[in-house]
Amino acid sequence: xxxxxxxxxxxxxxxxxxxxxxxxxxxxxxxxxxxxxxxxxxxxxxxxxxxxxxxxxxxxxxxxxxxxxxxxxxxxxxxxxxxxxxxxxxxxxxxxxxxxxxxxxxxxxxxxxxxxxxxxxxxxxxxxxxxxxxxxxxxxxxxxxxxxxxxxxxxxxxxxxxxxxxxxxxxxxxxxxxxxxxx
DNA sequence: TGCACGATGAAC
DNA sequence: TTCATCGTGCAC
Numbered sequence: 339x340x341x342x343x344x345x346x347x348x349x350x351x352x353x354x355x356x357x358x359x360x361x362x363x364x365x366x367x368x369x370x371x372x373x374x375x376x377x378x379x380x381x382x383x384x385x386x387x388x389x390x391x392x393x394x395x396x397x398x399x400x401x402x403x404x405x406x407x408x409x410x411x412x413x414x415x416x417x418x419x420x421x422x423x424x425x426x427x428x429x430x431x432x433x434x435x436x437x438x439x440x441x442x443x444x445x446x447x448x449x450x451x452x453x454x455x456x457x458x459x460x461x462x463x464x465x466x467x468x469x470x471x472x473x474x475x476x477x478x479x480x481x482x483x484x485x486x487x488x489x490x491x492x493x494x495x496x497x498x499x500x501x502x503x504x505x506x507x508x509x510x511x512x513x514x515x516x517x518x519x520x521x
Numbered sequence: 522t523g524c525a526c527g528a529t530g531a532a533c
Numbered sequence: 534t535t536c537a538t539c540g541t542g543c544a545c
Contacts, residue, residue: 380528389528399541417538419529436528454529464540496528 339364339479344472347407351426351433352508355381358424358435359512360484362443365460366475372460374440374450375481378511378518380494382423384433389500392432402468403432410476412457412467419454422462424471424478438495438509441517452519488513495520 342361347354358376365372382390391413392403402411403425411423411434423434440450440460450459457463471477491507498504511518 382528391528394542397542413528414538414540416527416529417540421528423528438528452529494528499527 340482341472341477341479342408344408347424347426347471348428349426351381351383351435354424354426355379355435355508356489356510358437358478359489359510360481360487362479362481363437363440363460364477364479365462365466367461370445372446373444374446374456374460375443376437376439376478377441377515378437378439378509380436380438381508381510382434382436383508384427384431387433387500388503389494389497390433392434396432400432403434404430405468408471410462410466410469410471412462412464412469414464415454420457420463421453422457422460422466439511439517439519441515451517487515 358379361376363374385392391400396404406429407425409425411425412420415421423436425434427433438453440456446459448459450456469476490511490513492509493505494509
């Protein structure tokens with residue numbers, strides 16, 4: 339497994355988001371390895387991005403976004419699902435990439451289309467918040483072989499409150515992939 | 522200390 | 534379109 343190094347995450351958030359497509363998300367729990375191929379993501383650019391949690395400042399919940407790149411930002415949404423982000427860019431920049439859907443690769447039970455279902459299928463919860471993605475039990479890696487694909491750009495989902503930021507095409511997914519959360 | 526509100530998903 | 538369900542953030 340070619341685990342993505344710290345410098346991969348310490349870059350422009352849109353570039354990181356696009357390059358996360360096709361990579362493998364790996365979670366090893368009690369010796370059981372679950373693997374999903376990332377097929378859909380969203381970029382959250384920082385405190386100036388009104389759709390980003392970090393736009394409401396540094397709080398106990400969002401402090402992970404303000405931390406160093408290459409860490410997981412996991413939070414509870416609607417009291418019933420978890421969402422997982424990857425923190426990007428230099429410490430203090432407070433940007434991240436939301437993982438929205440994976441294609442099952444190994445030990446995935448049920449659908450993983452949508453950020454809530456992705457976390458459920460990968461057994462990701464708040465215990466993994468702030469977890470270092472350069473660890474040995476929770477990380478992202480480049481698969482041995484990667485086929486070519488086209489990337490589709492769309493506005494992000496569920497951020498209508500963000501004014502002009504709601505219309506920016508910051509959602510990216512693999513064209514034609516059957517495991518994306520919605521067209 | 523109280524309360525409105527989600528970067529969702531499923532049912533109707 | 535409605536609802537389940539609860540931690541977070543901010544108003545009192």
